[in-house]
Structure formats: C-alpha cells, structure tokens
Amino acid sequence: MGLGECLIGVEEKELALAVLDRRQPFRYYGVGGGAAPGMAATLEREFARAVGTRFALGVTSGTAALEVALGALGIGPGDEVIVPVWSWISCFTAVVRLGARPVLAEIDETLGLDPREIARLTTSRTRAMMVVHYQGVASDLDAIMAAAKAAGIRVIEDCAESAGATYRGRPVGSIGDIAIFSFQARKIITAGEGGIVATNDARLYERAVRMSDLGQYRAFHEQLQPAAGEAFAGGNFRMSELTAAVALAQFRRLPSIVAHLRSLRARLLEKIGALEDMAWRRIPHPEGDLGFETYLYLPDAARLAAFRTALAAAGVNATQHTGTYCHYARAYCRNGRAHSPAASPFAEFPEWPAPGYREEDFPRTRALIERMIAIPLGVLYGNDDVDYVGDAIVRAWSACREHASQRAVAMAAR
Numbered sequence: 362m363g364l365g366e367c368l369i370g371v372e373e374k375e376l377a378l379a380v381l382d383r384r385q386p387f388r389y390y391g392v393g394g395g396a397a398p399g400m401a402a403t404l405e406r407e408f409a410r411a412v413g414t415r416f417a418l419g420v421t422s423g424t425a426a427l428e429v430a431l432g433a434l435g436i437g438p439g440d441e442v443i444v445p446v447w448s449w450i451s452c453f454t455a456v457v458r459l460g461a462r463p464v465l466a467e468i469d470e471t472l473g474l475d476p477r478e479i480a481r482l483t484t485s486r487t488r489a490m491m492v493v494h495y496q497g498v499a500s501d502l503d504a505i506m507a508a509a510k511a512a513g514i515r516v517i518e519d520c521a522e523s524a525g526a527t528y529r530g531r532p533v534g535s536i537g538d539i540a541i542f543s544f545q546a547r548k549i550i551t552a553g554e555g556g557i558v559a560t561n562d563a564r565l566y567e568r569a570v571r572m573s574d575l576g577q578y579r580a581f582h583e584q585l586q587p588a589a590g591e592a593f594a595g596g597n598f599r600m601s602e603l604t605a606a607v608a609l610a611q612f613r614r615l616p617s618i619v620a621h622l623r624s625l626r627a628r629l630l631e632k633i634g635a636l637e638d639m640a641w642r643r644i645p646h647p648e649g650d651l652g653f654e655t656y657l658y659l660p661d662a663a664r665l666a667a668f669r670t671a672l673a674a675a676g677v678n679a680t681q682h683t684g685t686y687c688h689y690a691r692a693y694c695r696n697g698r699a700h701s702p703a704a705s706p707f708a709e710f711p712e713w714p715a716p717g718y719r720e721e722d723f724p725r726t727r728a729l730i731e732r733m734i735a736i737p738l739g740v741l742y743g744n745d746d747v748d749y750v751g752d753a754i755v756r757a758w759s760a761c762r763e764h765a766s767q768r769a770v771a772m773a774a775r
C-alpha cells in the first residue's frame with residue numbers, strides 16, 4: 362500500500378462528503394461551480410504556499426501534468442527533451458504525445474540524471490530537460506541547473522515521487538522553470554489519481570491553464586494573474602472537486618508523514634551503520650531526503666540476488682525496481698511508435714532502435730541498477746519495525762559475505 366493511501370481516514374471523508382453535500386463535483390460548472398473557496402482552488406493555494414511557487418494548478422494526473430508542463434513550454438514536433446533513461450513511463454511518453462523527441466540520458470549514483478549528460482546531449486533542437494527526483498530524493502540540482510543554463514534549455518522538475526523533499530532548504534518544484542506532482546497510488550500522498558503543475562512564471566501558468574482547460578482562461582485564473590497570451594487548442598485535464606477534496610486532506614498530512622519517515626530513516630541508518638563492500642545511494646542533500654526508500658549498491662549481481670533471498674526469508678520487503686525500468690526495455694521505446702505513424706518523433710531515423718535508445722548505450726546506468734536494492738519504509742512502521750528491518754539487513758549481509766568467502770576458499774582448494 363502507498364504511503365498516503367494507508368492514512369486515508371476521517372479528514373478525507375469529511376472533505377469529500379462536503380463536495381457531495383454541496384452537489385458540486387465540478388470545479389467550474391453546476392450550481393455555484395467555480396465559486397471560491399472550492400477544493401481545487403484551496404488545494405492550489407495551499408500547495409503553492411508550501412512549495413514556494415507563485416502558482417499551482419490542479420490537473421487529472423501526474424502524466425497529464427507533464428503534458429501540460431511541456432505544452433506550457435511550447436514543446437512540439439521537431440523539439441528534443443532530455444529525459445533520464447531510468448524514469449517513469451510517462452517521462453518518455455508525455456514527450457512523444459506532444460510530438461517531440463525524448464533524448465535519453467544516463468543517471469548517476471543519485472539515481473537521478475547525471476548533470477554531465479546535459480552538455481553531451483544538447484543539440485540545436487533541445488528545448489528542455491526533465492529532472493526526476495527519484496523516490497524521495499532531490500537530484501543534484503545545483504549542477505543540473507547550471508548545466509541547463511549553460512545549454513540554454515528549460516528545466517521541468519518531475520516531483521511526482523518526492524512531494525515534501527527539499528534541496529538545500531528549498532522545496533523541490535520551486536527551482537526549475539515548471540514542476541509536476543502526482544497523487545497516484547504509489548506516491549507520498551494520493552487521491553486516486555490527480556496531479557499538480559507548479560511554477561513561478563506567470564506566462565507558463567497562463568499557458569498551463571489553457572493547456573489543461575481547452576485553451577480557456579477563466580475568471581478565477583484571470584483574477585490571480587491577468588491573461589497576456591492567446592487561446593490555443595488545449596485538452597481537458599481539469600481536476601474535479603472530489604479529487605481535490607481527497608488531495609487536500611492528504612496534502613495537509615504531508616508534514617507529519619515527512620517527519621515520521623525521516624525519523625524512521627535516521628533510526629534505520631543508525632541501526633545498519635557502515636556495511637562492508639556495500640555502498641549507499643548518493644544523496645546530494647541528505648537533510649532534504651524523504652527517506653521512505655533506502656537504496657544500496659552491492660558489489661555485483663550475484664551477491665545482490667543472495668542478499669535479496671536472505672531478506673525475503675526474513676520477511677523484509679526489498680525490491681529492485683519499484684515500478685521504474687529503463688525506457689529502452691519498454692515496448693513503447695523498443696518499437697518507437699506514437700498513436701499514429703506520422704506522429705512518431707523517431708520516424709526520421711534510418712534504423713530503430715537508433716543509437717541512444719538501446720541497452721548498450723547506457724553502460725553506467727546499467728552498472729548501477731544491476732547492483733541496486735531498495736528497502737522501503739512504511740508510514741505505519743514504528744521503531745520496532747525499523748529495528749527489525751535494520752537487524753535483518755545486517756544479518757543478511759554478513760551471511761552473504763560469509764557464504765561468498767567460503768565459496769572462494771572452496772574454489773581455491775579445487
């Protein structure tokens with residue numbers, strides 16, 4: 362079960378029932394539709410204040426938020442967007458849906474985009490890059506922002522997995538040009554589905570609203586920021602009041618969720634201590650980490666398999682992928698298709714998969730993910746659970762090492 366999902370309770374029910382009691386499930390329609398203070402408007406106001414952006418906009422999902430953010434930036438056919446090769450499906454598919462080409466970048470030991478990739482991959486077509494704050498940890502933002510600035514490209518912060526995380530004291534989502542969040546199942550807070558687009562840029566805000574609401578810019582938004590741009594053909598990604606009600610109740614829980622996770626994580630690290638031959642995920646700014654997933658790199662894939670088996674035998678939940686895979690391994694990348702052949706941004710490559718979209722093009726990413734393991738912490742965990750997990754990790758690792766050294770002795774004796 363997801364983090365926020367475990368906590369759905371009285372507050373979520375109260376706000377959702379308030380929407381139903383008012384018979385006002387639409388943000389803009391129905392009796393009194395659009396009248397302040399609606400749930401979506403309240404969520405946006407509170408979210409923007411907490412994230413530290415001038416604007417926040419509720420939409421139907423994190424994927425919709427990515428498409429809205431790309432559209433707000435004016436990304437379209439002929440453009441390229443740099444995306445970490447190891448990231449969620451929609452980081453790639455949202456770019457394709459807009460008719461632009463995702464260009465895949467290696468990740469580094471932070472499990473976020475390697476900042477050195479930005480200069481290497483930027484071409485005259487590159488308009489933007491996506492920085493994905495993977496599972497509660499802000500990417501290396503100083504280096505990434507500096508490289509993006511030098512390359513002259515815009516930065517989309519994908520904070521779907523990291524609401525509440527900070528980087529050098531600044532909330533993620535407030536540092537790039539535009540940011541997205543998600544309320545999907547495996548996120549810190551949830552609302553069934555739903556997402557947020559956040560930005561400080563008034564022009565991007567207006568375009569994001571138009572992109573999410575059929576090109577329109579209604580009075581509510583006009584009051585916040587007078588329109589300066591033109592209508593264009595947008596989609597309908599408007600957040601419903603019911604979604605907003607649940608998201609708002611969950612969002613108000615975020616500070617306590619983050620505090621609890623951070624205290625569990627500190628306890629786990631203390632319990633485990635240093636593990637010989639094992640490396641930790643590099644966290645650029647440890648104080649800002651949410652701590653709900655602890656990543657370890659083992660020396661090689663064989664010891665990773667043995668360690669996982671030992672943890673599973675002790676009943677400890679330890680996964681390798683947490684739903685993320687390299688894009689080159691996914692069907693939509695392997696075939697390079699869009700919804701229609703002419704819409705594929707890969708059509709001009711003479712062969713497919715072209716260089717840059719094949720497994721062998723990402724040796725550094727592969728070397729990391731083949732040796733990595735994730736130890737999740739639940740929001741309902743207490744200190745005893747963490748102590749159990751910590752002890753199991755230490756025991757499992759020492760058993761693996763002992764086993765490996767016995768095998769080495771046996772091999773040498775042959």
Ligand SMILES: Cc1ncc(COP(=O)(O)O)c(C=O)c1O
Pocket residue numbers: 422423424425427448449451452493519521522543544545554555556
């Ligand atoms: C990094 C990342 N970006 C985008 C999304 C898309 O969000 P959603 O599932 O709400 O469409 C997700 C989650 O699924 C995600 O993990």
